[in-house]
Amino acid sequence: MSDSPASTAAGETPEKRDFIRQIVREDLAGGKHTAIRTRFPPEPNGYLHIGHAKAICLDFGIAAEFGGRCNLRFDDTNPAKEDPEFVAAIQDDVRWLGFQWAELRHASDYFDVYYLAAQKLIRDGKAFVCDLSAEEVRQYRGSLTEPGRDSPYRERGVEENLDLFARMRAGEFPDGARTLRAKIDMASGNINLRDPALYRIKHVEHQNTGDAWPIYPMYDFAHALGDAVEGITHSLCTLEFEDHRPLYDWCVDNVDLAGHPELLEPLLARGLPKEAGKPRQIEFSRLNINYTVMSKRKLTTLVGEGLVDGWDDPRMYTLQGLRRRGYTPAALRLLVDRVGISKQNSVIDFSVLEGCLREDLDAHAPRRMAVIDPLKLVLANLPEDHEESLTFSNHPKDESFGQRQVPFSRELWIEREDFAEVPPKGWKRLVPGGEVRLRGAGIARVDEVVKNDAGEIVELRGWLDPESRPGMEGANRKVKGTIHWVSARHAVEAEIRLYDRLFTVADPDDESGGKSYRDHLNPDSRRTVTGHVEPAAAQAAPEQSFQFERLGYFVADRRDHAPARPVFNRSVTLRDTWADKG
């Protein structure tokens, strides 16, 4: 790990005391474990979203805080849906968040161990080959109020089961013809324990194992044993797996990899350690944030239907999208800390996410000047060729950011909205005949408003008070407002992408009234304008964040920015502009 996940903009690193960390502490103190092992187990069927950041920070964070190790394990038990593009992006995202895995594994690394484990269950009379069709299995399963019925194949003999299972593995039967099922309890109040399937037949090529396997293990079986194989001590997952915990424990206990090292034999051939443990599953609540959709299915639809420009569209809630938007790893880690870990389901307000980004960037983003809706201000009392270089500090609260030179000349770009011919009440910026401070340069007055034939304002002509220049006696003379500017001759034209929330409603997932999240897209979630940035901003490296003074936090676009052709994305405004929208 490159730096502490808990180091925040505020510089505080309070010890985290959520219930999972308390369990870990007790397990270490009581000697149940001497080393902590966790894993992050994404299914490579899409890009990671902001919810995954919570799981990543928890899995990797706990390992780091307690001197343990965290594996990245791709849960690739569902071959039809997986894609190497997702595998690469997930690794990129985990590293970007600031974490490094101890081992990179795949559930498919253990397929032969799972197979031996299944044979053991058969030999122990705890699993059987079932010939019921998927539909029949459903009919036999019962419901929440009714017990299920035993499969007619439940009492098959061990030898017959072993033979059929071997033939399933040899590819003799078509998809869906048979399953291997655990023999647990068809009357259990927990439907997951009603003889759940452990293996299914699927003649599908797998990204790692090719066509070696026509049968694939089911998630619960593979996940529990994968954790055991890796010696995971605390298997952390979200609340929807709570009902699966009895099955998880059943798999761990009945296969008992730790007590049966012969089942781990295939690992030797791969150079993997032949030791296993007894993992404990612990559930925590998912991260939910309003104004977002997070399910992979919906994110996939947004991309597939062209409602956004790909997985890393800066409006997307994927980690790639947030990164391109200018979200920082520190901001996301701060969010996870702030939200905390519990079993309580809740929805976090979007402003909390934005607040975390502001807090990080306020502390860590250098300041620059940029004008996004330019109006020319000519300081007519300066000579045509007037040119000077002003010294600006890069950060008002942190001298270590150093200083830079900002060119100043007779013609400036200022923000169109900083001038009003007829000012509203309480106006503090420019008006005809009025004065304003030009940030770091002096006090200017507007003498003349130049309009085109259509009556639109095209230029302001004015006067710069020579006594108000930096270092002069009148430099501190009081005026009501201060505005930012760039020197027209020196500024670099820039494409500025003004992003806003992708959805207009707090709960885009709400389908009442026959609506879907597609109906709640914010038509103003992206506006592209041509602005002007000071030369020191144009020189930014891709992904460099700045505060453009008075405008917000912006990031040099990862893909499109170049110093000769700057492209900046607005990451977040300076204040929460949604607070008054209700």
Ligand code: ATP
């Ligand atoms: P989704 O259902 O959103 O498509 P998923 O749960 O199918 O996501 P996985 O790849 O299976 O995605 O998730 C990997 C890990 O991330 C799991 O341990 C899962 O519990 C966790 N995770 C997924 N979504 C969230 C979330 N919103 N908050 C916290 N953890 C999450």
Ligand code: MG
């Ligand atoms: Mg999942």
